[in-house]
Amino acid sequence: MITPTNKQFALPQLPYEALGTVIGKETLGFHHGKHFKAYVDNLNKLLPGSGLEDLSLEEVVRKATGGMFNNAGQVLNHSLYFEQFSNTPHTMGAKLTGLLERDFGSVDTFKKEFEQKGTTLFGSGWVWLSANSEGKLVITQHKDADNPVTAGLTPLLTFDVWEHAYYLDYQNRRADHLAALWQIVDWQVVEKRLPF
Ligand code: MN
Numbered sequence: 001m002i003t004p005t006n007k008q009f010a011l012p013q014l015p016y017e018a019l020g021t022v023i024g025k026e027t028l029g030f031h032h033g034k035h036f037k038a039y040v041d042n043l044n045k046l047l048p049g050s051g052l053e054d055l056s057l058e059e060v061v062r063k064a065t066g067g068m069f070n071n072a073g074q075v076l077n078h079s080l081y082f083e084q085f086s087n088t089p090h091t092m093g094a095k096l097t098g099l100l101e102r103d104f105g106s107v108d109t110f111k112k113e114f115e116q117k118g119t120t121l122f123g124s125g126w127v128w129l130s131a132n133s134e135g136k137l138v139i140t141q142h143k144d145a146d147n148p149v150t151a152g153l154t155p156l157l158t159f160d161v162w163e164h165a166y167y168l169d170y171q172n173r174r175a176d177h178l179a180a181l182w183q184i185v186d187w188q189v190v191e192k193r194l195p196f
Helices: 025-046 057-063 066-083 094-104 107-119 174-184 187-192
Strands: 125-131 137-143 154-160
Touching (some): 094 137, 094 187, 107 125, 107 174
């Protein structure tokens, strides 16, 4: 749950300047310093007087429409995205491994399906691993600023497939970028998002 301070959301600071060659320093400068910052600034301008200014970010995303939804969704999406990466990532623990094996057959099968759903999402959006209300793990595609919380899911892991996320490093090679992202996923962060 991400909560506002004095009715405003803050741009989270990054604990890294680059993530090897997977997400380079220049990409991070634009993606975090320009794109993400603009979503935070736009959301904070729209909040006063909206009636949503005391809610958590997840609640704002569930209730907002139009420009407010687009900016709030992108703040939530990017907050979860940048938090889940590390240059010294923790490996996957037994709990998450067991859940992925139960619901996808194997961790490798899960990764291939996740990459495939990211590669085949036409245009801009996000691919997500989430937990549903029955405790099952599911992969979903969400267009533009949408987030699994709008479908009643608990988001666990996401890859950003907007071109601004990878174009400086990988140009048109989205599939190669998605395959490389596994190197920097901190599985402890992902596992901590499990609601059970
Ligand atoms: Mn992005």
